[in-house]
Amino acid sequence: MKRKVTLKQIARELDVSISTVSKALRNSKEISEDTIQKVQAFAKLYNYRPNNIALSLKNRKTKTIGVIIPEIVHHFFSKVIRGVELYANNKGYNVIVGLSNESFDKEVINMEMLANGSIDGFILSISKETLKKQDYHHFNESINQGMPIVMFDRVVSEINCDKVVVDDVLGSKNAVAKLIQNGCKSIAILTTNDYVSVGKLRTQGYLEALEEHGILPNGNLILKVDDNRLSEEHFDALEKEIKQLFINNKQIDGVFAVNELYAITAIKVARSLGLNIPENIQVIGFTDGVLSKHSTPSLTTVSQHEQVIGEKAAELLIQRLEDDEADDETEEHYQTLVIATELVERNSTK
């Protein structure tokens, strides 16, 4: 097990100074052709690579970006990460991942762990608990200390930073409009509690579409699912709630769900009640993941271009990092990028 070779060792072997070695490796013209050759040959032989940590310390930047997400076992987030990784790697940046697990405390701890020099900036999506508490001090602290943040998807207007979001309102509005065009008269929405910003916005889009087509919203058709840790076993509760919705409102002929799981659950419940998709009920879900593509019938969805979200977030962050480098304190102007959605038509609509 040979240790990694350093400038000092090369210098000692070749009987020159550390400075000379460093300069020779960077082809400085201060150094004679001879020694350059000698040093570079030796370096190649011993497979010299500059130590990243030493460089980070010297340059006061790590070329690493921290990504904090609520959950990684989730298509939306993992696709975003893929986009971040792709762009960041191309620019020579590494990506370090922290999971908040939807918990405020873990979000804070994770950010603190990374903020002390390990990374140059954050890309993050806020945990549900943080949204509920509305305690955003850790974001502001980070920004005040000169560590930029780019938020995506679950963002919050109180914080001044770059953001990348999906056009939740328009995407939902278009989806619901599609249902209306397809002949639906009584459209239900399956959504989350309001503190989840995207749930709120998607509900807003739903309402706007109804209004634009002269349909009066019916409170009974708006099902706000309690999603405290729904991911695992509160799944049964979800089925029951939807079943009740269908039973109490037999006129329903269209369903708009704010996520994939709600959508396919709606399909499953509808079928168990003897209803056919899309003949009796048409369904559209927000978010286009594996479930949508492979369910039967396959699901018409609002696709969010998750990878683009990740790429754009990385682009915004890196751009800001490298601008800061050039001239201090110039544009304190933050932008919010809106990524357009796309309706992917499959077999759950006519």
Next chain:
Amino acid sequence: MKRKVTLKQIARELDVSISTVSKALRNSKEISEDTIQKVQAFAKLYNYRPNNIALSLKNRKTKTIGVIIPEIVHHFFSKVIRGVELYANNKGYNVIVGLSNESFDKEVINMEMLANGSIDGFILSISKETLKKQDYHHFNESINQGMPIVMFDRVVSEINCDKVVVDDVLGSKNAVAKLIQNGCKSIAILTTNDYVSVGKLRTQGYLEALEEHGILPNGNLILKVDDNRLSEEHFDALEKEIKQLFINNKQIDGVFAVNELYAITAIKVARSLGLNIPENIQVIGFTDGVLSKHSTPSLTTVSQHEQVIGEKAAELLIQRLEDDEADDETEEHYQTLVIATELVERNSTK
């Protein structure tokens, strides 16, 4: 935007030396109670946190582990990462993620990027291209330079390191045995090309189960799907191949698929041919993901406890890192952990 405060600044403000500040913060008894109070109060006021990079440089370790996986938009891998993150964070380690995207070159580049001081060790699953090329020099290089590796799932016997694998053979064998017990006489297997180690092992389990129950394997019932970038659009080809299989072998009454996607595709194709699941054909898939749980009928699967795999991999790596620290060059003994699988019975079997 106030810069992060350093020891030097505290020292200057309080008119003591850097050493004193450092010692005071660590409650050294070299320092008087008075100055300790003073320093700690000041540090708290300015929210002092030691710079991780400086510590990494000094201690020659980063408390960060690198995870290289072929693909993150994949339940198996993202669940493993969750396990790694969980364990690592508890031990005060960070996790940095690199995606090989199933490419040999990206795997090498990513590892080189991280190996130069950024991390203390690797946890990785080998890319398909690397497996095909059988070029493992980068793994050996890393290990020789004192950077330990823990491989999981897609491992290779040529490399001497800790490993965490699933009992692919036994898991498959049990699954197929289950089909046989349930009355299946003619069981097909949907598998991958042999260079993917797990595909090979799962096929082996299939064959062992048949043999143990005195059933002669039939080459026609073994479908090796060409999975070069199947993930996206070669999906149609998959359906066609399976359809042909069913048409050419009408006696098939059981299907064992080496992954979730193959399994639900088999179900879809079977139904399109007018066959009922599980009445006419029973299906079991390896890997228990979202698709299995939410497909109709829901899929009986071999669950792999992905999160445990991640936790164990992290445990092995961190243990080795901290052992190395204590006494150099002791146990060069590598272990391979086998995580038991579990058959999750749902509605695709009788």
Next chain:
DNA sequence: ATTCTTAACGAAAACGTTTTCGTGTTAACA
């Protein structure tokens, strides 16, 4: 013979820590 350039290199500082090894002051002791 003296001064000036230039080429080729080295010393040292800096990034932010921790730690070892002094060193000076005071108090106690003989």
Next chain:
DNA sequence: TGTTAACACGAAAACGTTTTCGTTAAGAAT
């Protein structure tokens, strides 16, 4: 009064780089 021990602190090295600013020697110019 002189010696010692304890106490409280500081200087400096080390981790591995890069970069600024000397410094030396040789050759050119005067």
